[in-house]
Amino acid sequence: MLPPGSSVEGVVELSGAVCSISYALDTVESTVKRVSDDRFGAIATFIGTTRNSFQGKAVTKLEYQAYTKLALKTMTQIIVDARNRSPDFRAVVQHRIGVVGVGEPSIVIAVASPHRNEAFRTCEFILEEVKRKAQIWKREYYEGEDESEAEWKSNV
Amino acid sequence: MSFPAHITVLYFAAASTTLGITDELVPIPEKGLYLSQLTELLIERHSQSSLNALRKILDSSQWSIDAEMVDDEDLTKVELKDGMEVAVICPVSGG
Numbered sequence: 001m002l003p004p005g006s007s008v009e010g011v012v013e014l015s016g017a018v019c020s021i022s023y024a025l026d027t028v029e030s031t032v033k034r035v036s037d038d039r040f041g042a043i044a045t046f047i048g049t050t051r052n053s054f055q056g057k058a059v060t061k062l063e064y065q066a067y068t069k070l071a072l073k074t075m076t077q078i079i080v081d082a083r084n085r086s087p088d089f090r091a092v093v094q095h096r097i098g099v100v101g102v103g104e105p106s107i108v109i110a111v112a113s114p115h116r117n118e119a120f121r122t123c124e125f126i127l128e129e130v131k132r133k134a135q136i137w138k139r140e141y142y143e144g145e146d147e148s149e150a151e152w153k154s155n156v
Numbered sequence: 157m158s159f160p161a162h163i164t165v166l167y168f169a170a171a172s173t174t175l176g177i178t179d180e181l182v183p184i185p186e187k188g189l190y191l192s193q194l195t196e197l198l199i200e201r202h203s204q205s206s207l208n209a210l211r212k213i214l215d216s217s218q219w220s221i222d223a224e225m226v227d228d229e230d231l232t233k234v235e236l237k238d239g240m241e242v243a244v245i246c247p248v249s250g251g
Contacts, residue, residue, distance in 0.1 A: 107251050
C-alpha cells in the first residue's frame with residue numbers, strides 16, 4: 001500500500017527553531033551547528049533510534065507516517081509552549097518518515113540554552129510532547145511475521 | 157442541478173491499513189452531518205470491511221478538520237461542510 005498522500009516532507013521555521021519531517025535526517029553534527037550560538041553555553045541533543053527487539057520479538061524495521069501539515073503545526077506549538085517555560089533557546093526538531101532500519105535514528109532534537117539545566121529540560125519537554133501529541137505513527141515489523149500483520153503502535 | 161456536498165476523509169496508520177485506502181471523498185447527506193455522526197456513516201460506507209476492527213479504530217481515534225484537532229466534547233457541535241478535510245487521528249506513536 002502506498003503511504004498517505006498527506007505523509008510528505010515539510011519544514012517550519014520559527015524564530016530560533018526549525019521543525020521538520022523528512023525521509024532522511026541531517027547529521028547530528030550539522031544539527032548541532034544549526035543551534036549553536038555564542039550566547040549559549042549548553043547544547044543538549046536527543047536521538048531516538050530503532051531497537052532490534054520488542055517483547056522478545058526481533059524487529060526488522062520500523063515505518064513512520066505523518067499527517068505532515070498537522071504534525072508540523074503541533075511541533076510549532078510545542079516550541080511555543082517550550083518558550084513559555086524557558087524563553088531562551090535555539091532548537092531543531094527533525095522526525096523521519098518512511099522506513100527506518102534497526103539502529104537508525106528516527107528523531108533528532110537539539111537544544112542550545114544559556115545553561116545545562118534549561119538545555120536538558122527543554123530537550124526532554126520537546127521530546128515528551130512530540131511523543132504525546134505529534135500526528136506521527138510508527139509501524140513495527142517483526143522477523144518471521146507477514147508484513148501485512150505488522151502493527152501500528154500507540155504511545156498511550 | 158445541485159452538486160452534493162463532499163468532505164475529504166484522510167486515513168493514516170491502522171485506519172488506512174484496515175480499510176486499504178488512504179483517503180476518500182464522502183458525500184454529506186442533504187440533512188447535514190455532525191462530526192459525531194461521521195463514524196456511523198463511514199462504517200456504513202465500508203460495510204464489506206472488517207467492521208469490528210474499523211469501529212474499534214474509529215472509536216479510539218480523535219478527529220481533525222482542516223488540520224486543526226477537534227476536542228472530543230465538540231464532536232456533537234461541529235457540522236461538516238463541503239470541502240472540509242477531515243482526518244482520523246488514531247493514537248499517535250511518533251518520537
